[in-house]
Amino acid sequence: xxxxxxxxxLLLFAATHLCAQETxxxxxxxxxxxxxxxxxxxxVAPKQTLFGIAKAYSVKLSRITFDNPGVLDGLKTGQxxxxxxxxxxxxxxTAASNDLKLDGEYVLYTVPAQKTLYSISKEYNTTITxxxxxxxxxxxxxxxxxxxxxxxxxxxxGMEKKVEMVGLPAMVKTVIPKTVKGSTYxxxxxxxxxxxxxxxxxxHRQPGEPEKLNERSEMALQFYExxxxxxxxxxxxxxxxxxxxxxxxxRPWKVQQLIKQGKLDGSDLIIGPYYSKEFKExxxxxxxxxxxxxxxxxxxxxxxxxxxxxxxxxxxDEVMVQNIGAYLSGSDSTSNMVLHYGxxxxxxxxxxxxxxxxxxxxxxSFPAHDIVKAGRDSVHFKLSPSKRNDVVILSNNEVxxxxxxxxxxxxxxKSYVVAYxxxxxxxxxxxxxxxxxxxxxxxxxxxxVDFSDMETQQFVLKFRQKFKTEPNTFAFRGYDLGMHxxxxxxxxxxxxxxxxxxxxxxxxxxxxxxxxxxxxxYENAASRMVDFTxxxxxxxxx
Numbered sequence: 001x002x003x004x005x006x007x008x009x010l011l012l013f014a015a016t017h018l019c020a021q022e023t024x025x026x027x028x029x030x031x032x033x034x035x036x037x038x039x040x041x042x043x044v045a046p047k048q049t050l051f052g053i054a055k056a057y058s059v060k061l062s063r064i065t066f067d068n069p070g071v072l073d074g075l076k077t078g079q080x081x082x083x084x085x086x087x088x089x090x091x092x093x094t095a096a097s098n099d100l101k102l103d104g105e106y107v108l109y110t111v112p113a114q115k116t117l118y119s120i121s122k123e124y125n126t127t128i129t130x131x132x133x134x135x136x137x138x139x140x141x142x143x144x145x146x147x148x149x150x151x152x153x154x155x156x157x158g159m160e161k162k163v164e165m166v167g168l169p170a171m172v173k174t175v176i177p178k179t180v181k182g183s184t185y186x187x188x189x190x191x192x193x194x195x196x197x198x199x200x201x202x203x204h205r206q207p208g209e210p211e212k213l214n215e216r217s218e219m220a221l222q223f224y225e226x227x228x229x230x231x232x233x234x235x236x237x238x239x240x241x242x243x244x245x246x247x248x249x250x251r252p253w254k255v256q257q258l259i260k261q262g263k264l265d266g267s268d269l270i271i272g273p274y275y276s277k278e279f280k281e282x283x284x285x286x287x288x289x290x291x292x293x294x295x296x297x298x299x300x301x302x303x304x305x306x307x308x309x310x311x312x313x314x315x316x317d318e319v320m321v322q323n324i325g326a327y328l329s330g331s332d333s334t335s336n337m338v339l340h341y342g343x344x345x346x347x348x349x350x351x352x353x354x355x356x357x358x359x360x361x362x363x364x365s366f367p368a369h370d371i372v373k374a375g376r377d378s379v380h381f382k383l384s385p386s387k388r389n390d391v392v393i394l395s396n397n398e399v400x401x402x403x404x405x406x407x408x409x410x411x412x413x414k415s416y417v418v419a420y421x422x423x424x425x426x427x428x429x430x431x432x433x434x435x436x437x438x439x440x441x442x443x444x445x446x447x448x449v450d451f452s453d454m455e456t457q458q459f460v461l462k463f464r465q466k467f468k469t470e471p472n473t474f475a476f477r478g479y480d481l482g483m484h485x486x487x488x489x490x491x492x493x494x495x496x497x498x499x500x501x502x503x504x505x506x507x508x509x510x511x512x513x514x515x516x517x518x519x520x521x522y523e524n525a526a527s528r529m530v531d532f533t534x535x536x537x538x539x540x541x542x
Contacts, residue, residue, distance in 0.1 A: 025056035030434055031085065032535035037451075038085040039067070041433045041535075044075050053081065058089045078430045107150040117142055120150075185489045186242045188264055189227065190272030190282060191220035192250040216250070219274070219474045223296065225467050226475035227271075229459070230482025239486050248273045255281045267291050268493050269485060279303060283310050292497055294485065296477055299446075304521030309497060311522045313446075313481065313510065320423045320444040320527045321349045321394065325356025327442075327529050327540075328390060328420065331364050335384035338368040338392040341400055349394040349422065366392060376404055383415040391439075392420045398428050405431055409438040418442065423527070433535065441532040442540055447509045448528040449476055450539050456508050473509065480507030497522060 025048055030041040042053060054064055067082040109120070117131060117138070132138055134149045142148075194217050224245060231241055246263055248255050255278045258264060270286055271294045273279050279295055286293035286309045295303055299314040315323075328336075338353065340346040350368060357363040369379065383389050391408070395401055408417065419439040425431075426443060450456060459479065463471040471479075484505050485492070491499040500522060505512040511526035529540040 025052055027056060030535075032082070032433060032437075032537070034082065034535075034537050039082040040085055040088075042081045042083055043432065044077055044079040044081060046077050048075065050075060057083050059083060059087045076429060080429065080433050109148050109150050111142055111144055111146050111148060113144050115142070184240045184242050185268040185493060186244060186266055187269045187271065187486070187489070188244045188246065188267040189224065190246050190248050190255070190258075190270065190278075191224060192274055193217050193220045193247040194249055195247045222472050222474040223478035225463070226471060226478030227482040229463060229466070230479045230486060234483065234486050239489075241486055241489070248278050250275055250278065252277050252281060259285050264291075269489060270294070271296060271481060271485075276300070276303065283307055286310065292492060294481065296481055301517070301523065304517055304523060306519060307521050308516075308519075309521065311497070311500070311514065311524075313477070313524050315446055315524050315527050317423055318348070318352050319523065319525050320446070322352040322356035323444050323525070323527050323529070324392060324420050324422075325353040326359050327356075328366070328392070329357050329360040329363055331390050333364070333388045333390045335387040336364060336366045336390045336392075337379075337382055338366050338394060339371055339379065339404070340368065340394045341397060342370045342372050343395070343397070345396070346394050353392060353394060366390075371404065376407060379408065380411050383411055383417065385415050387416070389415055389417045390420065391417055394422065396422060396424045398430055402431055405435050405439065409435045412438055436532040437535045443530050443532065444527040445530050446527055447473060447477070448530050448539055449509045453508070459508055476507075476509035480510045483507060484512050
């Protein structure tokens with residue numbers, strides 16, 4: 001499935017191609033299995049460019065940007081790129097017949113055999129009209145071996161969408177499925193579809209040009225599609241729901257307008273909006289009208305402060321550190337330690353870890369070691385050569401951790417080490433992913449999909465059949481939230497929000513365990529422990 005950020009590729013290429021000549025790129029042999037797919041992990045060296053890396057692996061630029069969204073911010077030395085193993089060689093034909101060059105605002109493209117204007121426009125996410133405007137001579141037809149100009153500014157106009165857009169603007173008044181009088185609850189989804197923007201794109205679409213979708217709509221659309229899958233499944237099981245879907249456009253004034261117009265009135269449950277500036281308006285409306293409001297995307301805890309009607313799906317980083325402790329409360333290892341650098345935030349993490357460690361009764365011993373005071377090499381002497389060493393590293397300081405992790409991995413060649421680290425490590429760019437494998441890193445994550453699971457595979461197949469595209473994380477999120485809340489909606493409405501404190505649930509991507517903050521709302525305290533051993537990412541079990 002092509003990434004919706006493909007429209008920025010040529011602009012990025014223009015920026016990187018003009019740099020100094022890059023060094024020869026050697027293919028990496030480091031393999032990682034991530035979310036059920038095998039990836040080659042390429043470490044970016046000085047002077048390497050995105051185009052050069054794509055060429056070295058014979059993969060399309062669009063493929064690299066799909067698997068590595070951060071590359072749109074520029075490459076950094078030491079950065080790890082995921083390259084889908086099954087995509088190797090997909091660009092061989094293009095590379096052999098077409099050496100891209102720049103000419104001002106244009107990319108010069110040598111036409112290979114069996115190419116049409118339509119296929120070229122699809123490949124570079126532009127339009128046939130744009131290519132014809134830049135190449136008047138094409139009125140005589142496309143000739144193999146000729147050089148044409150592709151205007152890069154035209155590529156920034158929007159993204160192609162694989163899912164049919166028939167009826168999307170009518171989502172504002174969608175009601176599904178059939179209701180049953182006296183036993184139906186109303187769920188309102190507030191999502192940023194940007195319908196007015198999409199209407200503008202549609203109005204300017206040329207005859208024969210494929211439909212386009214504002215790229216920012218994708219998160220909302222996938223969430224909506226996943227939620228519909230849950231509604232359809234539960235309707236067959238006797239859980240009828242009246243569903244209202246409203247477009248927020250990510251504009252606070254639009255949300256205020258929806259509230260004033262009474263569009264949220266009669267809701268038994270509200271899910272959304274996505275963003276903080278809109279969400280606080282809806283959260284206050286929910287508090288004043290005693291309607292539960294669910295945030296599917298915001299991680300910060302301020303949204304649940306002083307509002308007993310807000311549910312926050314994403315657990316905070318502090319909660320996930322606490323979950324590391326809870327996970328290790330059953331550890332049978334006698335060689336345990338906690339490493340930190342003594343910073344204030346690390347002391348907070350240590351306190352949260354110990355809370356989790358003692359949450360299930362008698363806790364195993366995990367002595368803490370301040371590396372600043374004791375010295376990095378002192379860790380080496382604390383490792384047991386004959387027992388499993390459960391090592392918890394409570395720090396987010398990537399600079400300091402780079403050398404520690406490297407040394408710890410070297411020591412682990414003679415001592416069996418299992419490292420437990422905060423979720424923030426998932427965003428690190430300067431620590432070699434191979435070191436995670438050598439240290440058998442375990443990391444809590446708010447979301448993780450096990451694609452070997454039969455139920456997950458069935459969901460993916462049904463999603464493909466229904467929507468003609470691949471489900472992303474937001475599709476899974478919409479499905480999980482729909483299944484979780486709709487099944488418990490009667491109790492939530494009749495007993496109040498505290499009803500959810502008694503519910504523990506497991507979805508395809510998320511687990512649910514709600515806890516209430518003092519004088520505030522509800523946070524999902526469940527996360528999933530992911531095991532990086534051998535880079536065959538899998539969900540760890542207690």
